[in-house]
Amino acid sequence: MCLIARHLEARGLPTLCLGSAHDILAAGRPPRSVFVDYPLGHSAGRPLCRDDQRAVLGAALRGFEAIVQPGRILTLDRRWPGDGDWKAAAVNPGRGDTRQPRDTTPRYQTEEARRLAEAAAGTQPLD
Amino acid sequence: MSDDSPVQYMEAINKRYAALGYRPYRWYEAASPPACQALARPVSESRLGVLVTAGTYVAGQVAYFYKDDTSTRAIPKDTPADQLRFAHITENYLEDARRDPNCIFPIEALRAAEAHGEIGELAPELLSCMGGIYSQRRVHDELIPRVEAHFASQQVDLALLIPM
Numbered sequence: 556m557c558l559i560a561r562h563l564e565a566r567g568l569p570t571l572c573l574g575s576a577h578d579i580l581a582a583g584r585p586p587r588s589v590f591v592d593y594p595l596g597h598s599a600g601r602p603l604c605r606d607d608q609r610a611v612l613g614a615a616l617r618g619f620e621a622i623v624q625p626g627r628i629l630t631l632d633r634r635w636p637g638d639g640d641w642k643a644a645a646v647n648p649g650r651g652d653t654r655q656p657r658d659t660t661p662r663y664q665t666e667e668a669r670r671l672a673e674a675a676a677g678t679q680p681l682d
Numbered sequence: 683m684s685d686d687s688p689v690q691y692m693e694a695i696n697k698r699y700a701a702l703g704y705r706p707y708r709w710y711e712a713a714s715p716p717a718c719q720a721l722a723r724p725v726s727e728s729r730l731g732v733l734v735t736a737g738t739y740v741a742g743q744v745a746y747f748y749k750d751d752t753s754t755r756a757i758p759k760d761t762p763a764d765q766l767r768f769a770h771i772t773e774n775y776l777e778d779a780r781r782d783p784n785c786i787f788p789i790e791a792l793r794a795a796e797a798h799g800e801i802g803e804l805a806p807e808l809l810s811c812m813g814g815i816y817s818q819r820r821v822h823d824e825l826i827p828r829v830e831a832h833f834a835s836q837q838v839d840l841a842l843l844i845p846m
Contacts, residue, residue, distance in 0.1 A: 556733075556735055556813065556843050556845035557710055557712065557845075558710050558818065558821055558822070558826070559733070559821070559825070559826055559829055559843065560716070560841075560843050561712065561716045561717065562822075562826050562830075563829070563830065563833070563841055564716060564717045564718065564719055565716075565717040566830065567719060568719070568833060568838070568840070568841050569718075569719045569720075569721050569722075569839075569840050569841070570840070570841045570842075570843055571840070571841075571842055571843065572843045572844075572845060573842060573843070573844045574844070574845045576688075576689070576691045576692075576845070577688035577689075578688065578689075578690050578691055578692050578693075579691060579692060579709065579845070582692065582709055582710065582711045582712070583709075583710045583711065583712055584712035584715065584716050585716060585843070586716040586717060586718045586719075587718070590688070592688060594775075595691070595772070595775045595846060596736075596775030596776060596777070596778060596779055596785065596786055596846060597778060597785045597786065598786060598844050598845065598846065599784060599785055599786055599787065599788035599791065599844060600784065600785055600788065600791070601785060602778040602779075602781050602782035602784070602785040603781065603782045605784075605790070605791075608784050608785070608788055608790070608791045609791050609794060609795075611788070611791075612788050612791040612792065612795055613795070613800065615842060616725050616730075616795060616800055616801060616842075617725075619721060619725050619840055620721065620724065620725055622718075623718075624718075625715050625716050625717065625718035626715055626716050626718075642689050645689045645691070645694065646689060646690065646691075646693075646694040656748065657748045657749035657750070657771070658747060658748060658749050659747045659748075659749050659751075660747055660748075661744055661745040661746065661747050661769070662745050662746065662747060662748060662769040663745045663767070663769065664745070664767040664768055664769060664780065665767070667741070668739075668741050668742075668745065668767050669745075671741050671742040672742060672743060672744045672745065674742075675742045675743070676744065
């Protein structure tokens with residue numbers, strides 16, 4: 556995403572990255588970032604928590620105007636609930652990131668999503 | 683680890699790849715400072731474009747695949763959140779997004795920000811793709827032109843980018 560942000564910005568479009576991996580943002584140096592110290596997959600807030608989601612987005616939107624130094628990463632002043640155990644779990648080799656084998660088969664979330672997409676494309680169901 | 687220090691994901695993922703016998707993921711590390719454009723107008727008067735790299739699609743659209751998928755999906759801004767689906771190489775990060783897509787694809791918060799005048803307008807179509815692409819060349823040659831063309835067609839003033 557940092558590569559995309561830098562490219563768009565260089566072409567004249569102001570960007571802001573709202574991300575939860577501080578080290579990846581720091582290495583990629585996008586023009587503006589807001590860092591949300593939540594587990595990956597929650598860059599836009601806690602699930603089923605409208606107030607938190609509104610607050611996170613609000614901070615991101617304010618970041619467009621607040622950040623004037625290129626590459627600046629603002630840290631959102633919110634903590635994930637609990638005692639912070641999620642951080643140890645995130646780097647535990649037995650948990651955390653579980654990347655899947657790479658191939659070119661579409662991975663539908665549900666069989667219903669597969670049927671809908673195939674119906675929309677007018678294709679026969681796949682075996 | 684202190685509770686306040688950010689998780690070191692790059693190191694953790696490098697170790698995982700090595701343990702699995704995968705080729706190392708080539709993290710993008712910028713060698714120069716980024717450009718930083720001045721905003722043409724205040725955020726409250728701007729049209730906002732959005733890109734989320736969580737492999738988001740709408741029920742009825744084709745899902746993503748796991749091997750260097752550089753395709754994008756345009757997601758109409760009035761799409762009900764419960765019609766959003768996900769396919770991403772790091773499936774484990776999507777458990778909550780599948781209960782509430784808004785935690786990674788904040789479509790309801792974006793509509794609220796538009797309704798409350800925090801942004802001038804939300805682009806008619808939001809955009810998603812899948813991250814985790816091994817080839818930076820393919821990001822450059824395939825994904826970036828699609829993203830750029832989308833934002834141009836939507837005539838956005840600003841782009842909010844949400845990596846997963």
